[in-house]
Amino acid sequence: MKAVFMGLGYIGLPTAAVAASKGIDVIGVDINPDVVNTINSGKIHIVEPELDKVVKDVVEKGSLKAKLQPEEADAFLIVVPTPFRQNHRPDISYVESATRAVLPYLKENDLYIIESTSPVHTTEKMADLIWKERPELKGKIYIAYCPERVLPGNVIYELEHNDRVIGGINTESTEKATVFYQQFVKGKLHPTNSRTAEMCKLTENSSRDVQIAFANELSMIAEKANINVWELIELANKHPRVNILQPGCGVGGHCIAVDPWFIVSDYTEQAQIIKRARETNDYKSDWCANKVLEAAVEFEKKYDREPVIACMGLAFKPDIDDLRESPAKYITSRVVAESNAEVLVVEPNVHTHTTFALMDYKEAYTKADIVAWLVRHKPFLAIAKEENKIELDFCGVRK
């Protein structure tokens, strides 16, 4: 079995490497020559525990080779980015260009799988594109969609052990794709059609977004009602069938903050709650920024000087260094831009940042008049509260 993986990023590289470690002859293709050179030298260009060992091993054995161009194989996997455009509409141009790149190499009985998170109908659209350009292959190759649901930081384990949903454009395609994944996945493989599989990935992330929006909405109501939201949620969760998530300063990252828009943009009239949840989670970040700015104005009125403000955390969730789509970074940028105060920026998981001069978290806490807790990083939990500080706790550091 020989497989070509198109795209060697956070998902494509670990999947290609794990497949190679299970006996598949893998050609990893990326348009970025630096990525290709790094991998061929047995190294990696992304941060992911355990990945360096697997890649080094399979590159040395010759079972993973990185290239700039695809070549003939039995299976082709599309693992390229699917961002959204400025108007929140999905951009599937990378999927299309990767598909066009493999077109000349497709032959009878080959398997073509999309793993990129994609809007509903993308797999059928790509099937149409393939039939249009290679009509002689119609009905003679297998086409499926299989979304990825691994957690960054635990990818190598989850790639092998998570259940997966596999949706072909017909039953034969689903079966052929299932046999492919059986080679390296120990989790259960659940068969369906391509549309349901596409929607399943979007549903998983939208479900998280909606549940977080509920917690975030509660936090704003509780503040208005002068109720401690952390206590409120803890008590409500004592109900045997209630399980409310924790509020935060918004929702970030490249999945939960992005994928729901793929549903909203195609089903605008129907996707009311999904759209409101996205807006609520985005609004929560502005709400937090406004609270910090208002506290600064109050401080100045009271003490007749600008306060020193500490923005604690930049990452999009606790204990990681990933700042993509991060609400904490957005809030910090607004506070820096819109107040005259000295703003101390803290992110213990990042050494340097292009925009912000980063400060040690303990030093920042000591120096600040106003402390805005933006991310619930573990080291923050050990800081003892000083009575003279104005603390705005948006993520439950003090709960």
Ligand SMILES: NC(=O)c1ccc[n+]([C@@H]2O[C@H](COP(=O)([O-])OP(=O)(O)OC[C@H]3O[C@@H](n4cnc5c(N)ncnc54)[C@H](O)[C@@H]3O)[C@@H](O)[C@H]2O)c1
């Ligand atoms: N990162 C995650 O945690 C995660 C989880 C689940 C699903 N996904 C989805 O998986 C897909 C890939 O995400 P990622 O995080 O690996 O992206 P990434 O940006 O880390 O990597 C994508 C790679 O594809 C390459 N590329 C772009 N166009 C190409 C082309 N035409 N041919 C070959 N290579 C090309 C890029 O150079 C890049 O190295 C996306 O749809 C994403 O939504 C990501």
